[in-house]
Amino acid sequence: MDKSKIQKLKKDLEEDKEKVEKELESIAKKDGKVKGDYDTRFPDFGTAQSPDESALEVAAFESTLPVEYALEVKLQDINNALAKIKSGDYGQCEKCSKPIDEKRLEVMPEARTCTKCQKKK
Numbered sequence: 001m002d003k004s005k006i007q008k009l010k011k012d013l014e015e016d017k018e019k020v021e022k023e024l025e026s027i028a029k030k031d032g033k034v035k036g037d038y039d040t041r042f043p044d045f046g047t048a049q050s051p052d053e054s055a056l057e058v059a060a061f062e063s064t065l066p067v068e069y070a071l072e073v074k075l076q077d078i079n080n081a082l083a084k085i086k087s088g089d090y091g092q093c094e095k096c097s098k099p100i101d102e103k104r105l106e107v108m109p110e111a112r113t114c115t116k117c118q119k120k121k
């Protein structure tokens with residue numbers, strides 16, 4: 001892959017990273033101990049006075065967890081891709097070591113595997 005293309009994808013990745021981090025911050029507080037790890041903030045609807053209100057809080061908490069998880073995975077993939085750009089391994093499938101299709105990287109610059117390996121999963 002030529003350098004200018006990689007630079008463009010790097011820019012996309014950095015923009016994505018910023019977006020994902022902002023989204024994570026809006027639903028979770030950053031864990032100071034583990035870099036890149038976030039704790040989902042327990043939503044506060046005020047002091048729960050009835051069992052109904054507590055149930056509502058738990059439901060809201062549970063619904064943000066999968067979102068937080070998906071964002072964290074995406075952030076890890078983005079960081080992984082940025083590290084690979086630095087080391088010069090970017091665009092290589094992690095499973096079969098073949099180059100990942102450029103079209104796939106344009107749509108999903110954080111992709112770790114080629115389309116073939118992705119399908120096998």
Ligand SMILES: [Zn+2]
Binds near residue numbers: 094114116
């Ligand atoms: Zn592959």
